[in-house]
Structure formats: structure tokens, C-alpha cells
Amino acid sequence: MNVLFIGDVVGAPGRRALEELLSRVVDRHFIDLVITNGENASGGLGITPVIADQLLALGIDVLTSGNHIWKHKEILPYLEATDRLLRPANYPPGTPGRGLSVVETAAGEKAAVLNLEGRVFMNPLECPFRIVDQLLASIPPEVKVIIVDMHAEATSEKQALGWHLDGRVSAVVGTHTHVQTADERILPGGTGYITDAGMTGPVDSVIGMKKEIILERFLSQLPQPFKVATQNIQLQGVILKIDAQGRCQEINRLHLSLKS
Numbered sequence: 312m313n314v315l316f317i318g319d320v321v322g323a324p325g326r327r328a329l330e331e332l333l334s335r336v337v338d339r340h341f342i343d344l345v346i347t348n349g350e351n352a353s354g355g356l357g358i359t360p361v362i363a364d365q366l367l368a369l370g371i372d373v374l375t376s377g378n379h380i381w382k383h384k385e386i387l388p389y390l391e392a393t394d395r396l397l398r399p400a401n402y403p404p405g406t407p408g409r410g411l412s413v414v415e416t417a418a419g420e421k422a423a424v425l426n427l428e429g430r431v432f433m434n435p436l437e438c439p440f441r442i443v444d445q446l447l448a449s450i451p452p453e454v455k456v457i458i459v460d461m462h463a464e465a466t467s468e469k470q471a472l473g474w475h476l477d478g479r480v481s482a483v484v485g486t487h488t489h490v491q492t493a494d495e496r497i498l499p500g501g502t503g504y505i506t507d508a509g510m511t512g513p514v515d516s517v518i519g520m521k522k523e524i525i526l527e528r529f530l531s532q533l534p535q536p537f538k539v540a541t542q543n544i545q546l547q548g549v550i551l552k553i554d555a556q557g558r559c560q561e562i563n564r565l566h567l568s569l570k571s
Contacts, residue, residue, distance in 0.1 A: 321511065324541055360389040373395055380398045413450065427462065463485065469483070484505055491547050
């Protein structure tokens with residue numbers, strides 16, 4: 312199975328990159344499953360039901376998210392009604408939505424997608440390591456392909472989860488920091504790993520936002536409204552080749568520029 316995992320989509324520029332580039336990538340690389348982190352797809356923070364539907368209509372199979380999923384309150388009933396937009400699984404019991412989805416590709420192959428959120432420098436949530444152990448036990452044994460989105464700030468926490476899950480999942484892909492790392496590898500047990508898949512949006516920015524505004528925030532220490540940048544738009548992510556037993560055979564970084 313060929314899996315395309317797309318890094319955090321930021322605002323209208325990120326959505327435009329998907330609209331213009333996604334089908335080309337899917338056709339060129341014979342992609343069977345598309346997973347995209349969409350938690351910043353609406354104005355750079357959060358996602359709305361309308362935008363979630365638009366992204367899914369482009370051919371995305373599962374949208375994952377993270378700590379910004381709660382920005383727009385209208386997303387709460389949407390999370391309850393769908394298994395194609397996930398929120399991190401380690402939020403407390405009773406939180407709207409779910410963190411695990413089992414989907415079927417057009418070829419009839421099943422795959423599980425898990426969404427977790429880190430705790431280092433982030434929210435004091437349930438332990439992602441223990442929660443993922445519980446979730447893995449609930450996945451039917453015939454489902455061999457398992458992809459984990461670890462939405463976290465700390466490199467150490469992401470790497471630790473990769474080692475914790477090595478040999479038990481097909482891939483652990485980090486999100487949240489919006490900067491694509493160059494540490495893609497296959498761990499000894501057959502799990503593909505990368506610390507961060509990157510960002511789909513404007514690269515001439517500070518993690519997607521207008522650099523002038525962020526510089527002013529740092530220089531003055533005064534609050535400034537975030538505004539999504541518009542220059543040098545890229546689609547970033549990874550392509551995973553996974554065998555019938557769920558082992559990762561290849562992991563390759565992807566970064567395509569959108570011509571203006």
C-alpha cells in the first residue's frame with residue numbers, strides 16, 4: 312500500500328496547494344491512502360465543517376488534527392458525526408470525536424489511522440503512550456497497516472513514541488511544528504518514522520504566518536493578530552510504501568512548490 316501523509320495545512324494557501332497538486336501526486340506515485348493534518352486549514356487556526364468537507368472532497372481519506380481542533384465550536388458536532396476527521400485520542404473521556412479510524416481504500420485494503428497529542432510543552436492530557444497501547448489492542452488483527460500522527464512539540468517525545476511503537480505500527484509521523492525534518496528512517500522493527508512531515512502552505516513565513524507580524528511580536532513582546540502568509544506555497548509530507556504485513560519498506564519526504 313502506498314500512503315501519502317501531508318503535513319499541517321495552513322489556511323487558504325495550504326488548501327490551494329492541495330487543490331492544485333494533490334491529484335498529481337496521487338497519480339504519479341500510485342497512492343492508495345491519503346492522510347492530511349488539517350487542524351490549521353481555516354484561517355491558520357482550526358478547521359470548520361465546510362472546509363473539512365472541501366478537503367475530503369479532494370480525495371483525502373482521513374483528516375487528523377491536534378491542539379487547535381477546538382478553535383471553531385461548530386466543529387464539535389461534526390467530530391461526533393464522522394470518523395474521517397480525527398482529534399487526538401488522549402483527550403479525556405467524553406470529549407467529542409474520536410482518535411482512531413479504520414478506513415478502506417478503493418482497492419479494498421483496510422488501514423487504521425491513529426491521532427495522538429504530545430504533553431511536553433503542550434496540554435496536560437492523558438498519556439499518549441498508554442492510550443496508544445489501548446487503541447492498538449482494539450484494532451482488528453486483520454488490519455495490518457497502521458499510521459500514527461503524533462502531534463507534538465518536543466522532538467524527544469516524538470522519537471520516544473516511534474521507539475515505543477516500533478514493530479507494532481507501520482509508521483509514526485510527527486506533526487505540529489510545521490518544519491519538515493530530514494530524519495526519515497525505517498526503525499529496526501519495520502516502522503517508518505519522521506519527526507515532522509512539514510507544512511502545506513506559505514514557506515516564506517514563520518510557520519505559516521506573516522513574518523513581519525511574528526517579528527514584531529518577538530521584538531515588542533506585545534500581542535499581534537496572526538495573519539496567514541501568502542508567498543512560496545508548498546505541499547510537504549511523506550510517501551510511505553507498506554507491505555502486506557504492515558511493515559514500512561520505504562519512507563520518502565515530499566515537498567512540491569506551487570507555481571504562482
